[in-house]
Amino acid sequence: MAKLFLGLDSSTQSLSAVVIDLDTRKVVYEKSLNFDRALPQYKTQNGVLPNRDPLVKHSSPLLWADALDLIFAEMKKDSVALGEILAISGSGQQHGSVYFNERIDAALANLDPQKTLVENLRGVFARKTSPIWMDSSTAAECAEIRKKLGGIKYTASRTGSDTFERFTGPQIRKFAKTEPKAYAKTAHIALVSSFMASLLAGKIAPIDFGDGAGMNLMDIHRKVWDTDALKATAPNLKKKLPPLAASGKVIGPVSAYFVNKYGLNPAALATAWTGDNPASVIGLGLIKPGQVAISLGTSDTFFGSMEKCQTDENGEGHVFGSPTGGYMTLICFKNGSLAREKIRELYGIAGWKQFGELLKQTKPGNDGGILLPWFEAEIVPRVNQPGVHRFDLDEKNVAANCRAIFEAQMLSMRLHSQWMNVSPKKIYATGGAANDRALLQVLADVMNCRVLRIEVSKSAALGAALQAAHGWLVESGAQPKWEKLVAGFCNPIPNSEIRPDKKSARIYDQLVEKYAACEREALESI
Numbered sequence: 001m002a003k004l005f006l007g008l009d010s011s012t013q014s015l016s017a018v019v020i021d022l023d024t025r026k027v028v029y030e031k032s033l034n035f036d037r038a039l040p041q042y043k044t045q046n047g048v049l050p051n052r053d054p055l056v057k058h059s060s061p062l063l064w065a066d067a068l069d070l071i072f073a074e075m076k077k078d079s080v081a082l083g084e085i086l087a088i089s090g091s092g093q094q095h096g097s098v099y100f101n102e103r104i105d106a107a108l109a110n111l112d113p114q115k116t117l118v119e120n121l122r123g124v125f126a127r128k129t130s131p132i133w134m135d136s137s138t139a140a141e142c143a144e145i146r147k148k149l150g151g152i153k154y155t156a157s158r159t160g161s162d163t164f165e166r167f168t169g170p171q172i173r174k175f176a177k178t179e180p181k182a183y184a185k186t187a188h189i190a191l192v193s194s195f196m197a198s199l200l201a202g203k204i205a206p207i208d209f210g211d212g213a214g215m216n217l218m219d220i221h222r223k224v225w226d227t228d229a230l231k232a233t234a235p236n237l238k239k240k241l242p243p244l245a246a247s248g249k250v251i252g253p254v255s256a257y258f259v260n261k262y263g264l265n266p267a268a269l270a271t272a273w274t275g276d277n278p279a280s281v282i283g284l285g286l287i288k289p290g291q292v293a294i295s296l297g298t299s300d301t302f303f304g305s306m307e308k309c310q311t312d313e314n315g316e317g318h319v320f321g322s323p324t325g326g327y328m329t330l331i332c333f334k335n336g337s338l339a340r341e342k343i344r345e346l347y348g349i350a351g352w353k354q355f356g357e358l359l360k361q362t363k364p365g366n367d368g369g370i371l372l373p374w375f376e377a378e379i380v381p382r383v384n385q386p387g388v389h390r391f392d393l394d395e396k397n398v399a400a401n402c403r404a405i406f407e408a409q410m411l412s413m414r415l416h417s418q419w420m421n422v423s424p425k426k427i428y429a430t431g432g433a434a435n436d437r438a439l440l441q442v443l444a445d446v447m448n449c450r451v452l453r454i455e456v457s458k459s460a461a462l463g464a465a466l467q468a469a470h471g472w473l474v475e476s477g478a479q480p481k482w483e484k485l486v487a488g489f490c491n492p493i494p495n496s497e498i499r500p501d502k503k504s505a506r507i508y509d510q511l512v513e514k515y516a517a518c519e520r521e522a523l524e525s526i
Ligand code: XUL
Pocket: 011, 012, 092, 093, 094, 095, 133, 166, 214, 275, 276, 277, 299, 301, 330, 332
Protein backbone atom coordinates (compact mmCIF):
# COMPACT_ATOMS: atom_id res chain seq x y z
CA MET A 1 0.00 0.00 0.00
CA ALA A 2 1.28 3.42 -0.93
CA LYS A 3 1.94 5.93 1.84
CA LEU A 4 -0.42 8.73 0.76
CA PHE A 5 -0.93 12.05 2.53
CA LEU A 6 -3.42 14.77 1.67
CA GLY A 7 -2.75 18.49 2.05
CA LEU A 8 -5.50 21.07 1.57
CA ASP A 9 -5.13 24.82 1.27
CA SER A 10 -8.17 27.02 1.82
CA SER A 11 -6.92 30.31 0.41
CA THR A 12 -8.63 33.59 -0.44
CA GLN A 13 -9.76 32.58 -3.90
CA SER A 14 -9.64 28.79 -3.98
CA LEU A 15 -9.41 25.46 -2.21
CA SER A 16 -6.52 23.29 -3.38
CA ALA A 17 -5.65 19.66 -2.74
CA VAL A 18 -2.29 17.96 -3.11
CA VAL A 19 -1.74 14.24 -2.51
CA ILE A 20 1.82 13.00 -2.03
CA ASP A 21 3.25 9.50 -2.06
CA LEU A 22 5.98 9.43 0.57
CA ASP A 23 7.67 6.29 -0.80
CA THR A 24 8.08 7.52 -4.36
CA ARG A 25 8.44 11.15 -3.17
CA LYS A 26 6.01 12.35 -5.78
CA VAL A 27 2.98 14.57 -5.92
CA VAL A 28 0.39 12.13 -7.27
CA TYR A 29 -2.62 14.44 -7.44
CA GLU A 30 -3.32 18.18 -7.57
CA LYS A 31 -6.60 20.02 -7.88
CA SER A 32 -7.85 23.56 -7.32
CA LEU A 33 -11.41 24.83 -7.04
CA ASN A 34 -11.90 28.51 -7.68
CA PHE A 35 -14.58 29.78 -5.29
CA ASP A 36 -16.17 32.37 -7.65
CA ARG A 37 -16.46 29.85 -10.47
CA ALA A 38 -17.21 26.60 -8.61
CA LEU A 39 -19.67 28.12 -6.12
CA PRO A 40 -21.16 31.20 -7.81
CA GLN A 41 -24.23 31.13 -5.52
CA TYR A 42 -22.14 32.81 -2.79
CA LYS A 43 -21.62 35.79 -5.10
CA THR A 44 -18.01 36.36 -4.10
CA GLN A 45 -15.59 38.37 -6.20
CA ASN A 46 -12.09 36.94 -5.98
CA GLY A 47 -13.31 35.07 -2.88
CA VAL A 48 -14.65 38.19 -1.15
CA LEU A 49 -18.27 39.21 -0.50
CA PRO A 50 -19.17 42.57 -2.01
CA ASN A 51 -19.44 45.41 0.53
CA ARG A 52 -20.09 49.11 0.09
CA ASP A 53 -17.29 49.96 2.51
CA PRO A 54 -13.97 49.41 0.69
CA LEU A 55 -12.27 48.68 4.02
CA VAL A 56 -14.60 45.80 4.91
CA LYS A 57 -13.68 42.43 3.43
CA HIS A 58 -15.63 39.41 4.53
CA SER A 59 -16.22 35.96 3.10
CA SER A 60 -18.62 33.13 3.91
CA PRO A 61 -17.62 30.21 6.15
CA LEU A 62 -20.33 28.15 4.42
CA LEU A 63 -18.55 28.72 1.12
CA TRP A 64 -15.38 27.19 2.58
CA ALA A 65 -17.30 24.20 3.97
CA ASP A 66 -19.13 23.75 0.66
CA ALA A 67 -15.80 23.76 -1.16
CA LEU A 68 -14.53 21.01 1.16
CA ASP A 69 -17.40 18.73 0.13
CA LEU A 70 -16.83 19.63 -3.50
CA ILE A 71 -13.12 18.86 -3.50
CA PHE A 72 -13.68 15.47 -1.85
CA ALA A 73 -16.34 14.71 -4.48
CA GLU A 74 -13.86 15.72 -7.18
CA MET A 75 -11.14 13.51 -5.71
CA LYS A 76 -13.57 10.59 -5.62
CA LYS A 77 -14.57 11.25 -9.22
CA ASP A 78 -10.90 11.45 -10.22
CA SER A 79 -10.34 8.01 -8.59
CA VAL A 80 -7.87 9.25 -5.97
CA ALA A 81 -7.16 6.29 -3.65
CA LEU A 82 -8.91 8.03 -0.74
CA GLY A 83 -8.95 4.81 1.29
CA GLU A 84 -5.13 4.79 1.28
CA ILE A 85 -4.64 8.27 2.69
CA LEU A 86 -2.94 7.96 6.07
CA ALA A 87 -3.29 11.52 7.32
CA ILE A 88 -4.71 14.87 6.28
CA SER A 89 -3.49 18.33 7.14
CA GLY A 90 -4.11 21.74 5.73
CA SER A 91 -3.55 25.45 5.69
CA GLY A 92 -5.83 28.43 5.49
CA GLN A 93 -5.65 32.07 4.53
CA GLN A 94 -4.35 33.65 7.71
CA HIS A 95 -6.20 35.84 10.22
CA GLY A 96 -9.79 35.17 9.00
CA SER A 97 -12.18 34.20 11.81
CA VAL A 98 -15.36 32.12 12.21
CA TYR A 99 -17.87 32.63 15.06
CA PHE A 100 -20.05 29.80 16.44
CA ASN A 101 -22.79 29.53 19.04
CA GLU A 102 -22.99 26.71 21.61
CA ARG A 103 -24.46 24.27 19.07
CA ILE A 104 -21.14 23.80 17.26
CA ASP A 105 -19.78 20.90 19.36
CA ALA A 106 -22.84 18.71 18.81
CA ALA A 107 -23.01 19.58 15.11
CA LEU A 108 -19.36 18.61 14.57
CA ALA A 109 -19.71 15.38 16.55
CA ASN A 110 -22.77 14.29 14.55
CA LEU A 111 -21.98 15.24 10.96
CA ASP A 112 -24.59 13.35 8.94
CA PRO A 113 -23.19 11.94 5.67
CA GLN A 114 -26.69 11.96 4.13
CA LYS A 115 -26.54 15.74 4.28
CA THR A 116 -23.99 18.22 2.96
CA LEU A 117 -21.57 19.99 5.32
CA VAL A 118 -23.54 23.19 4.74
CA GLU A 119 -26.78 21.46 5.82
CA ASN A 120 -24.98 20.02 8.85
CA LEU A 121 -23.84 23.50 9.85
CA ARG A 122 -27.30 25.12 9.83
CA GLY A 123 -27.88 27.18 12.97
CA VAL A 124 -24.36 26.96 14.41
CA PHE A 125 -23.03 30.40 13.51
CA ALA A 126 -23.05 33.39 15.86
CA ARG A 127 -21.95 35.57 12.93
CA LYS A 128 -22.92 34.87 9.33
CA THR A 129 -19.80 36.17 7.63
CA SER A 130 -16.10 35.98 8.37
CA PRO A 131 -13.74 38.93 8.26
CA ILE A 132 -10.66 37.93 6.25
CA TRP A 133 -7.08 39.13 5.96
CA MET A 134 -7.95 41.78 3.37
CA ASP A 135 -10.12 43.67 5.87
CA SER A 136 -8.73 47.01 7.05
CA SER A 137 -11.71 48.31 9.01
CA THR A 138 -10.30 47.99 12.53
CA ALA A 139 -7.86 50.90 12.81
CA ALA A 140 -9.61 52.17 15.98
CA GLU A 141 -9.46 48.75 17.65
CA CYS A 142 -5.79 48.37 16.71
CA ALA A 143 -5.02 51.69 18.39
CA GLU A 144 -7.01 50.72 21.50
CA ILE A 145 -5.32 47.33 21.95
CA ARG A 146 -1.87 48.74 21.17
CA LYS A 147 -2.35 51.47 23.77
CA LYS A 148 -3.49 49.01 26.43
CA LEU A 149 -0.51 46.77 25.70
CA GLY A 150 1.99 49.63 25.92
CA GLY A 151 2.76 50.75 22.36
CA ILE A 152 4.11 49.34 19.10
CA LYS A 153 7.42 47.98 20.33
CA TYR A 154 5.94 46.24 23.32
CA THR A 155 2.96 44.83 21.41
CA ALA A 156 5.33 43.46 18.76
CA SER A 157 7.78 41.97 21.23
CA ARG A 158 4.91 40.39 23.16
CA THR A 159 2.67 39.01 20.38
CA GLY A 160 5.14 38.87 17.46
CA SER A 161 3.55 41.82 15.64
CA ASP A 162 2.20 45.28 16.23
CA THR A 163 -1.61 45.34 16.06
CA PHE A 164 -2.76 45.04 12.45
CA GLU A 165 -6.23 45.66 11.04
CA ARG A 166 -6.51 42.15 9.59
CA PHE A 167 -5.25 40.39 12.73
CA THR A 168 -7.91 38.43 14.55
CA GLY A 169 -7.70 40.19 17.93
CA PRO A 170 -8.65 43.64 16.55
CA GLN A 171 -11.34 41.94 14.43
CA ILE A 172 -12.79 40.22 17.51
CA ARG A 173 -12.72 43.52 19.41
CA LYS A 174 -14.66 45.27 16.64
CA PHE A 175 -17.26 42.48 16.63
CA ALA A 176 -17.61 42.63 20.44
CA LYS A 177 -17.98 46.43 20.30
CA THR A 178 -20.39 46.67 17.38
CA GLU A 179 -22.46 43.51 17.92
CA PRO A 180 -22.24 42.86 21.66
CA LYS A 181 -25.26 40.53 21.72
CA ALA A 182 -23.92 38.32 18.95
CA TYR A 183 -20.50 38.35 20.62
CA ALA A 184 -22.06 37.28 23.92
CA LYS A 185 -23.72 34.36 22.09
CA THR A 186 -20.38 33.34 20.58
CA ALA A 187 -19.26 30.13 22.26
CA HIS A 188 -16.28 29.46 20.03
CA ILE A 189 -14.04 31.42 17.67
CA ALA A 190 -12.02 29.60 15.04
CA LEU A 191 -9.52 30.69 12.40
CA VAL A 192 -10.09 29.58 8.80
CA SER A 193 -7.44 26.92 9.42
CA SER A 194 -8.89 25.58 12.67
CA PHE A 195 -12.45 25.74 11.25
CA MET A 196 -11.52 23.49 8.34
CA ALA A 197 -9.54 21.16 10.64
CA SER A 198 -12.59 20.96 12.93
CA LEU A 199 -14.77 19.79 10.04
CA LEU A 200 -12.30 17.06 9.17
CA ALA A 201 -11.83 15.93 12.76
CA GLY A 202 -15.50 16.21 13.73
CA LYS A 203 -14.57 18.22 16.82
CA ILE A 204 -13.18 21.61 17.70
CA ALA A 205 -9.57 21.73 16.53
CA PRO A 206 -6.75 23.64 18.21
CA ILE A 207 -5.20 26.75 16.69
CA ASP A 208 -1.56 26.18 15.79
CA PHE A 209 1.44 28.35 16.75
CA GLY A 210 1.84 29.57 13.16
CA ASP A 211 -1.67 30.90 12.60
CA GLY A 212 -2.17 31.67 16.31
CA ALA A 213 0.63 34.23 16.08
CA GLY A 214 -1.43 36.15 13.52
CA MET A 215 -4.03 37.15 16.09
CA ASN A 216 -2.22 39.60 18.44
CA LEU A 217 -3.39 37.23 21.19
CA MET A 218 -0.55 34.72 21.58
CA ASP A 219 2.57 35.20 23.68
CA ILE A 220 5.11 34.64 20.93
CA HIS A 221 7.85 33.47 23.28
CA ARG A 222 5.88 31.05 25.43
CA LYS A 223 3.35 30.08 22.74
CA VAL A 224 0.37 30.36 25.10
CA TRP A 225 -2.62 32.73 25.06
CA ASP A 226 -1.44 36.06 26.46
CA THR A 227 -3.69 37.06 29.36
CA ASP A 228 -3.07 40.81 28.94
CA ALA A 229 -3.74 40.68 25.21
CA LEU A 230 -6.96 38.72 25.77
CA LYS A 231 -8.06 41.29 28.34
CA ALA A 232 -7.18 44.20 26.08
CA THR A 233 -9.23 42.68 23.26
CA ALA A 234 -12.68 41.57 24.43
CA PRO A 235 -14.51 40.21 27.51
CA ASN A 236 -14.51 36.48 28.28
CA LEU A 237 -12.30 35.77 25.31
CA LYS A 238 -10.25 32.92 26.77
CA LYS A 239 -13.38 30.73 27.04
CA LYS A 240 -14.19 31.23 23.38
CA LEU A 241 -10.79 30.14 22.05
CA PRO A 242 -9.55 26.59 21.54
CA PRO A 243 -6.20 25.46 22.95
CA LEU A 244 -3.00 26.24 21.06
CA ALA A 245 -0.98 23.38 19.59
CA ALA A 246 2.03 22.67 17.42
CA SER A 247 1.23 22.75 13.71
CA GLY A 248 0.41 19.32 12.36
CA LYS A 249 -0.31 17.82 15.78
CA VAL A 250 -2.56 14.80 15.39
CA ILE A 251 -5.99 15.54 16.85
CA GLY A 252 -7.71 12.23 16.19
CA PRO A 253 -9.10 10.07 13.43
CA VAL A 254 -11.01 11.77 10.60
CA SER A 255 -14.73 12.29 11.12
CA ALA A 256 -16.95 9.34 10.11
CA TYR A 257 -18.67 11.81 7.75
CA PHE A 258 -15.71 11.63 5.34
CA VAL A 259 -15.31 7.88 5.81
CA ASN A 260 -18.94 7.11 4.93
CA LYS A 261 -19.36 9.70 2.24
CA TYR A 262 -16.06 9.64 0.37
CA GLY A 263 -14.40 6.37 1.41
CA LEU A 264 -11.61 7.68 3.63
CA ASN A 265 -9.97 5.07 5.84
CA PRO A 266 -11.48 5.21 9.36
CA ALA A 267 -7.92 5.06 10.73
CA ALA A 268 -6.79 8.09 8.70
CA LEU A 269 -5.57 10.87 10.99
CA ALA A 270 -6.75 14.46 11.13
CA THR A 271 -4.15 17.01 12.25
CA ALA A 272 -4.13 20.65 13.30
CA TRP A 273 -3.89 22.98 10.31
CA THR A 274 -1.71 26.06 9.97
CA GLY A 275 -1.69 29.32 7.99
CA ASP A 276 -0.93 29.37 4.28
CA ASN A 277 2.37 31.19 4.75
CA PRO A 278 3.68 28.86 7.49
CA ALA A 279 2.66 25.89 5.31
CA SER A 280 4.57 27.40 2.40
CA VAL A 281 7.71 27.46 4.55
CA ILE A 282 7.53 23.65 4.48
CA GLY A 283 6.29 23.41 0.89
CA LEU A 284 9.23 25.48 -0.31
CA GLY A 285 11.71 23.60 1.87
CA LEU A 286 12.80 26.70 3.83
CA ILE A 287 14.02 24.66 6.74
CA LYS A 288 17.32 26.41 7.47
CA PRO A 289 17.30 29.93 8.93
CA GLY A 290 18.22 32.59 6.37
CA GLN A 291 16.43 30.89 3.49
CA VAL A 292 13.84 33.29 2.14
CA ALA A 293 11.01 33.13 -0.33
CA ILE A 294 8.73 35.55 -2.06
CA SER A 295 5.23 34.43 -2.83
CA LEU A 296 3.55 36.41 -5.59
CA GLY A 297 -0.10 35.60 -5.05
CA THR A 298 -3.26 37.50 -4.11
CA SER A 299 -1.02 39.12 -1.51
CA ASP A 300 2.73 39.33 -2.04
CA THR A 301 4.62 37.97 0.92
CA PHE A 302 8.29 37.89 1.84
CA PHE A 303 9.10 35.25 4.41
CA GLY A 304 11.62 32.80 5.76
CA SER A 305 12.70 30.74 8.73
CA MET A 306 14.24 32.49 11.71
CA GLU A 307 16.43 30.97 14.39
CA LYS A 308 15.62 33.22 17.36
CA CYS A 309 12.50 35.26 17.82
CA GLN A 310 13.46 38.78 16.69
CA THR A 311 10.54 41.19 16.34
CA ASP A 312 10.29 44.35 14.24
CA GLU A 313 10.57 47.45 16.44
CA ASN A 314 8.89 49.58 13.79
CA GLY A 315 5.99 47.19 13.75
CA GLU A 316 5.76 46.50 10.00
CA GLY A 317 6.79 42.85 9.95
CA HIS A 318 5.60 39.77 11.77
CA VAL A 319 7.04 36.82 13.63
CA PHE A 320 4.97 33.63 13.57
CA GLY A 321 5.63 30.18 15.01
CA SER A 322 7.17 28.06 12.27
CA PRO A 323 5.49 24.71 11.62
CA THR A 324 8.95 23.13 11.63
CA GLY A 325 9.57 24.43 15.16
CA GLY A 326 11.16 27.77 16.03
CA TYR A 327 10.06 30.88 14.21
CA MET A 328 9.41 32.40 10.83
CA THR A 329 9.26 35.98 9.76
CA LEU A 330 6.90 37.57 7.26
CA ILE A 331 5.89 40.82 5.65
CA CYS A 332 2.63 41.00 3.74
CA PHE A 333 1.77 43.41 0.94
CA LYS A 334 -1.92 43.48 0.10
CA ASN A 335 -1.58 45.01 -3.35
CA GLY A 336 -0.12 41.91 -5.00
CA SER A 337 -1.63 40.14 -7.97
CA LEU A 338 -4.87 42.12 -7.89
CA ALA A 339 -2.89 45.35 -8.28
CA ARG A 340 -0.88 43.87 -11.16
CA GLU A 341 -4.14 42.84 -12.81
CA LYS A 342 -5.64 46.30 -12.19
CA ILE A 343 -2.84 47.90 -14.21
CA ARG A 344 -3.39 45.36 -16.98
CA GLU A 345 -7.12 46.12 -17.02
CA LEU A 346 -6.59 49.86 -16.79
CA TYR A 347 -4.45 49.87 -19.92
CA GLY A 348 -6.39 47.16 -21.77
CA ILE A 349 -3.41 44.77 -21.99
CA ALA A 350 -4.56 41.35 -23.19
CA GLY A 351 -2.18 39.05 -21.29
CA TRP A 352 1.07 38.81 -19.35
CA LYS A 353 3.02 38.08 -22.55
CA GLN A 354 2.01 41.44 -23.99
CA PHE A 355 2.72 42.98 -20.59
CA GLY A 356 6.25 41.55 -20.71
CA GLU A 357 6.78 42.92 -24.22
CA LEU A 358 5.72 46.39 -23.13
CA LEU A 359 8.09 46.11 -20.21
CA LYS A 360 10.98 45.50 -22.60
CA GLN A 361 10.30 48.89 -24.22
CA THR A 362 11.36 50.57 -20.97
CA LYS A 363 14.64 50.70 -19.06
CA PRO A 364 15.32 49.46 -15.51
CA GLY A 365 14.71 52.42 -13.20
CA ASN A 366 11.97 53.74 -15.50
CA ASP A 367 13.80 57.09 -15.87
CA GLY A 368 12.97 57.77 -12.23
CA GLY A 369 9.21 57.23 -12.63
CA ILE A 370 7.55 55.91 -9.48
CA LEU A 371 4.10 54.45 -8.90
CA LEU A 372 2.60 53.72 -5.50
CA PRO A 373 -0.01 51.06 -6.34
CA TRP A 374 -2.36 51.27 -3.38
CA PHE A 375 -5.48 50.19 -5.25
CA GLU A 376 -6.62 48.58 -2.00
CA ALA A 377 -5.81 49.87 1.48
CA GLU A 378 -2.22 48.67 2.02
CA ILE A 379 -0.75 46.73 4.93
CA VAL A 380 2.93 47.69 4.44
CA PRO A 381 3.25 50.59 4.63
CA ARG A 382 0.02 51.09 6.51
CA VAL A 383 -2.37 52.96 4.20
CA ASN A 384 -6.05 53.09 5.06
CA GLN A 385 -7.01 55.39 2.24
CA PRO A 386 -6.69 53.51 -1.04
CA GLY A 387 -5.24 55.48 -3.93
CA VAL A 388 -2.63 55.34 -6.70
CA HIS A 389 0.16 57.92 -6.63
CA ARG A 390 2.51 58.73 -9.51
CA PHE A 391 5.81 60.63 -9.32
CA ASP A 392 7.63 61.68 -12.51
CA LEU A 393 5.48 59.14 -14.31
CA ASP A 394 3.09 59.98 -17.15
CA GLU A 395 -0.24 58.25 -16.55
CA LYS A 396 -0.69 57.88 -20.33
CA ASN A 397 2.60 56.08 -20.90
CA VAL A 398 1.40 52.47 -20.94
CA ALA A 399 4.81 50.77 -21.05
CA ALA A 400 6.23 52.92 -18.24
CA ASN A 401 3.23 52.13 -16.04
CA CYS A 402 3.74 48.39 -16.66
CA ARG A 403 7.32 48.64 -15.46
CA ALA A 404 6.33 50.95 -12.63
CA ILE A 405 3.97 48.46 -10.96
CA PHE A 406 6.58 45.67 -10.90
CA GLU A 407 9.34 48.00 -9.73
CA ALA A 408 7.16 49.53 -7.03
CA GLN A 409 6.23 46.14 -5.59
CA MET A 410 9.82 44.89 -5.54
CA LEU A 411 11.27 48.18 -4.23
CA SER A 412 8.70 48.16 -1.46
CA MET A 413 9.72 44.62 -0.51
CA ARG A 414 13.38 45.62 -0.41
CA LEU A 415 12.68 48.72 1.65
CA HIS A 416 10.40 47.13 4.20
CA SER A 417 12.32 43.89 4.69
CA GLN A 418 15.45 45.66 5.93
CA TRP A 419 14.57 45.04 9.60
CA MET A 420 14.88 41.28 9.08
CA ASN A 421 18.60 41.76 8.70
CA VAL A 422 19.01 38.81 6.38
CA SER A 423 21.20 38.96 3.31
CA PRO A 424 19.94 35.96 1.38
CA LYS A 425 22.25 34.30 -1.12
CA LYS A 426 19.25 33.24 -3.14
CA ILE A 427 15.53 33.92 -3.11
CA TYR A 428 12.94 31.32 -3.98
CA ALA A 429 9.98 32.67 -5.92
CA THR A 430 6.59 31.05 -5.92
CA GLY A 431 2.93 31.90 -6.56
CA GLY A 432 1.07 32.58 -9.81
CA ALA A 433 3.14 35.58 -10.92
CA ALA A 434 6.41 33.69 -10.38
CA ASN A 435 5.89 32.22 -13.85
CA ASP A 436 6.62 35.65 -15.24
CA ARG A 437 10.34 35.92 -16.06
CA ALA A 438 10.17 39.67 -16.60
CA LEU A 439 8.88 40.18 -13.08
CA LEU A 440 11.50 37.86 -11.63
CA GLN A 441 14.27 39.76 -13.43
CA VAL A 442 13.07 42.97 -11.77
CA LEU A 443 13.04 41.10 -8.45
CA ALA A 444 16.60 39.80 -8.93
CA ASP A 445 17.85 43.26 -9.94
CA VAL A 446 16.10 45.16 -7.14
CA MET A 447 17.26 42.69 -4.47
CA ASN A 448 20.64 42.20 -6.18
CA CYS A 449 20.27 38.50 -5.52
CA ARG A 450 19.85 35.28 -7.46
CA VAL A 451 16.22 34.20 -7.84
CA LEU A 452 15.16 30.59 -8.33
CA ARG A 453 11.70 29.49 -9.32
CA ILE A 454 10.42 26.63 -7.32
CA GLU A 455 8.57 23.80 -8.96
CA VAL A 456 5.51 23.74 -6.77
CA SER A 457 2.70 26.03 -7.74
CA LYS A 458 0.68 25.02 -4.72
CA SER A 459 3.38 25.41 -2.10
CA ALA A 460 0.92 25.78 0.81
CA ALA A 461 -1.04 22.62 -0.04
CA LEU A 462 2.20 20.68 -0.58
CA GLY A 463 3.49 21.98 2.77
CA ALA A 464 0.25 20.81 4.35
CA ALA A 465 0.64 17.32 2.83
CA LEU A 466 4.19 17.14 4.19
CA GLN A 467 2.87 18.35 7.55
CA ALA A 468 0.37 15.48 7.49
CA ALA A 469 3.21 13.04 6.80
CA HIS A 470 5.25 14.53 9.65
CA GLY A 471 2.31 14.24 12.08
CA TRP A 472 1.67 10.65 11.05
CA LEU A 473 5.37 9.69 11.42
CA VAL A 474 5.54 11.27 14.88
CA GLU A 475 2.35 9.46 15.86
CA SER A 476 3.91 6.19 14.65
CA GLY A 477 6.83 6.74 17.04
CA ALA A 478 9.36 7.95 14.45
CA GLN A 479 11.50 11.08 14.81
CA PRO A 480 11.31 12.52 11.30
CA LYS A 481 13.82 15.19 10.28
CA TRP A 482 12.22 18.00 8.30
CA GLU A 483 15.17 18.33 5.92
CA LYS A 484 14.93 14.68 4.98
CA LEU A 485 11.15 14.75 4.77
CA VAL A 486 10.98 17.60 2.26
CA ALA A 487 13.91 16.35 0.14
CA GLY A 488 12.88 15.71 -3.44
CA PHE A 489 9.62 17.61 -3.16
CA CYS A 490 10.85 21.18 -3.20
CA ASN A 491 13.62 21.42 -5.80
CA PRO A 492 13.89 24.62 -7.82
CA ILE A 493 13.04 24.25 -11.50
CA PRO A 494 16.26 23.30 -13.34
CA ASN A 495 17.77 26.27 -15.21
CA SER A 496 15.23 28.64 -13.69
CA GLU A 497 17.90 30.72 -11.99
CA ILE A 498 17.79 34.41 -12.77
CA ARG A 499 20.92 36.39 -12.01
CA PRO A 500 20.87 40.06 -11.16
CA ASP A 501 22.18 42.45 -13.77
CA LYS A 502 24.89 44.44 -12.00
CA LYS A 503 24.15 47.68 -13.85
CA SER A 504 20.43 47.51 -13.09
CA ALA A 505 21.16 46.60 -9.47
CA ARG A 506 23.17 49.85 -9.11
CA ILE A 507 20.26 51.82 -10.54
CA TYR A 508 17.89 50.29 -7.99
CA ASP A 509 20.33 50.99 -5.13
CA GLN A 510 19.62 54.66 -5.84
CA LEU A 511 15.99 54.34 -6.84
CA VAL A 512 15.05 52.71 -3.55
CA GLU A 513 15.97 56.01 -1.82
CA LYS A 514 13.68 57.93 -4.15
CA TYR A 515 10.95 55.32 -3.65
CA ALA A 516 11.21 55.75 0.12
CA ALA A 517 10.97 59.54 -0.21
CA CYS A 518 7.91 59.26 -2.49
CA GLU A 519 6.29 56.91 -0.02
CA ARG A 520 6.91 59.35 2.84
CA GLU A 521 5.49 62.21 0.80
CA ALA A 522 2.37 60.26 -0.16
CA LEU A 523 1.81 59.08 3.40
CA GLU A 524 2.05 62.64 4.70
CA SER A 525 -0.49 63.83 2.14
CA ILE A 526 -3.24 61.34 3.07
C1 XUL B 1 -0.33 37.05 5.87
C2 XUL B 1 -1.57 37.43 5.14
C3 XUL B 1 -1.82 36.87 3.80
C4 XUL B 1 -2.82 35.75 3.85
C5 XUL B 1 -3.16 35.32 2.44
O1 XUL B 1 -0.17 37.72 7.08
O2 XUL B 1 -2.37 38.19 5.62
O3 XUL B 1 -0.64 36.42 3.19
O4 XUL B 1 -2.35 34.70 4.63
O5 XUL B 1 -3.89 34.18 2.41
